[in-house]
Amino acid sequence: MKIASSTRASVLSEALPHLQRFAGHVIVVKYGGNALAESGDDAMEVFAKDIALLNAVGMKPVVVHGGGPQITALMDRLGKQPTFHNGLRVTDAETIEIVSMVLLGTVNPMLVSMINKSGANAAGVSGQDMGLFTCVQRDAALGFVGDITAVNPAVVQGLLDDGVVPVVATVGTDATGQAYNINADTAASALAVALKASKILFLTDVPGVLRDPQDTESLIPTLTPTQVDELRDRGVIGGGMIPKVESCLAAVHGGVAAAHILDGRVAHVTLLELLTDEGVGTMFIPDEDRS
DSSP states (O other): OOOOHHHHHHHHHHHHHHHHHHTTOEEEEEEOHHHHHHHHHHHHHHHHHHHHHHHHTTOEEEEEEOOHHHHHHHHHHTTOOOOEETTEEOBOHHHHHHHHHHIIIIIHHHHHHHHHHTTSOEEEEETTGGGSEEEEESOGGGBSEEEEEEEOTHHHHHHHHTTOEEEEEOEEEOTTOOEEEEOHHHHHHHHHHHTTOSEEEEEESSOSOBSSTTOGGGBOOEEOHHHHHHHHHTTSSOTTHHHHHHHHHHHHHTTOSEEEEEETTSTTHHHHHHHSSSOOSEEEOOGGGGO
């Protein structure tokens, strides 16, 4: 379909103030494992081009990725049955090796390669590099699943200073050097705070927070912490949405101006959020910004 010149000009004109506003700002984009699994290579290529574009116009994007479905798929192929405890993957010694294989050996280099191919310089980073994510064991019943106790963003900041797009895999270590699987939403939020990011975008497989989970037209465009508490008490926010929302709130409480839950299956969703007046998905802002 050919787009009229006037329409193209209008789109660029709308984007200009947003380009100016976020030039030089750190934007953390968490690319969820479910979005990766459902989008396919073509959609990942579109995502990579969007990240390269943000880099080219002077923003400082940081990609943090998950890989849950990919980890499960490899476990299935290896004949290892995934088990979960309180909704989290039990990660024994064999499983943490599989996690590292998938995140560090497959997903991370694939995203790096696509971003490089799209014209930006990208580099893969592990949470183990230069003590990026230091963690402790969350629960003995979960095995090697970690909670972040400290973030050292030096390796990521160094890449940003050189104009490179960091692509971060969320495997961290404890004080002894033992590797741990870290929830990617939590890691992205903690990294955004440490980098003093202006925004964090969580790309997943849902449009955002819905008043009615069965009705995509019931999207809630903006939420504050107080409103989140009210919706959680009413059961509107529950299940798998809770950890995503908590990660958004943690970022906002930590000084990130806004956090967003977006549908990563939608083409150019990152650009639609950052470079248009209306935006998409659900945005989380501090209570005082509503006053």
